[in-house]
Amino acid sequence: MYATILAMIPPGAELTSAISASKNGSSSKYIFFTVFPIFAIPRAFVAVYQFQRHARRSLITLLSDSATGVAAMGMIKSEYDVESYLPMGTDHAEKHIASSLPVYADQTGAVPGESFAIGDSLYARIQRFAGKYSIEQRGIERVPEDERTDTGLLKVGTMWLSANMVVSSFAIGVLAVPVFQLGFVDALLTILFINLLGITPVCFFSTFGPVFGLRQMVLSRFFFGFQATKVIAILNILACIGWSSINVIVGAQLLHAVNNDVPGVAGIIIIAAGTFLVTMFGYRIVHHYESYSWIPSFIIFLIVLGQFVHSGAFVNLPMKVGNSEAGGVLSFAASVFGFATGWTSYAADYTVYQPRTVSRVKTFFWTWIGLIFPLLFTEMLGLAVATAMTFDPETFEPSNIYSQRYEESHIGGLLAAVLFPPFGKFGEFCLVILALSIIANNCPNIYSVGLSLQVLGRWTQAVPRYIWTFIGTLVYCAIAIPGYSHFETVLENFMLVTGYWLAIYEGIALPEHFIFKGGFSGYDPAIYTSPHLLPPGIAAVAAFLFGIFGAVMGMAQVWFIGPIGKRIGTPTYGGDVGFPLAFAFAFISYCGFRTLEKAKFGR
16 A cells, blocks of 8 residues: 555665565556546547437436426516526537526526526426425526625635645645655645645635636636536546545544444445535535534644644654755645645635625635635644654664554544543544544535536536535545545545646636736626637647646656656656646647637637
């Protein structure tokens, strides 16, 4: 299980490579999991398109079971100019499905909430049933301005405060020592500056929600065009599912550390079930849960901090020098960046019910506070605790209680080494609470995965968000259960790939907003369902491919080291500069391609 970890460690002990070589087979089956999001995009798109053609036709018979449902759709409140909610360019089958959906838009493309449950179609009946239990019925449809009544900006901050005041963030800091063999000060500075960089796009795109009332993947149509956004949605689905899988593995490890008789499967199911119960009800319940769930986690992390300081086990590991230090810092920075910027692709999902009049500066500020404090606190705490781990310099076997417990139960074991000896049963209780904090971490992932699935086509939009939430829960459990014993391998590879594609996303979206649209005034949100009015997407696709090229040139993975990444750090391990190169290649190429595209198409 340590194959990938040891392969990423800068050389220092000869036997490290020997251990990695002897166990290399255990990580090979996870290469596909990390390579797929970047190198199989065309095949994935074709597969989804083919499935869409069959699935949407089968939905016709399910959704058009009564003509009276369509007639009843006219019962919309009078202040709306009711018209058919149809994206331009749809084929006959899609139009048939759309005509059966009780979804109408006003002149701005906004859809009133009561329209979802009107009619006698299967869709309307399901939505009425959901409405009885106060389950959010809205999916990716634009929120009307008179329904954007969530005026509390504090919720914006606590949303991200709870999502990051969790043991998964703690685990990021821990990686600096056993994986990258960094010193304390250099790792601490990396955590500080890379988090400041990584959360900036999340804060920025959070301001789009109140302005337009659109979800982040729908907003992506203004950057990538109508069709190419489906590829971005696929990548976001993979990110949501992948992060959820990783997070429940961490939570299950904590429960296993409390009681060795609790199998990983049981811990995964417990956390996944709790997450589904919160996300099923939608936006308001997710925000309400996140408003308070950070409090017990913060208290327990304070207990961990106090006890660890009292134990005197902290070691101020010295900063190394030379190529190995440069490679280790850059690769650790890629991991930190991937975690921090991972919220970018669904940032606006959690501000769409904010009024249009809310200050963009305040929205940015509260998002920034909600992200930066828990990320710095938990990651720096994880780094500090990890310094207490010691390993035999010749065999790399654990040589104290911290490294031994880490070997046995990973992050859960490391926390148990801090809490169990002095606190006993109370320490076990603390770990159980931290395990359940994963629910707060996974809520944004699983809520947003349903929205991303709805972007793929009319047939997926015909399935209510909460049903996709349930399906997504089943899928990430199916991934997490076999991946339980390979946490470090999956985490390291997946985070880096996440950083790559999100860096490309940002390298395209930011110049489109600032250069080609000239800011918020350059958008017409009413056209979000009209492919012929949105950007063609040719420039975005071309720039995305250039971004992939930049990522490949700069990456430093166990399974591949790019030519530029190989020149940084040691030749054996390199240094990962994939995410800055991915951003730079995408940004520069997009500016050129988009200029030509606008000159040709005028949009």
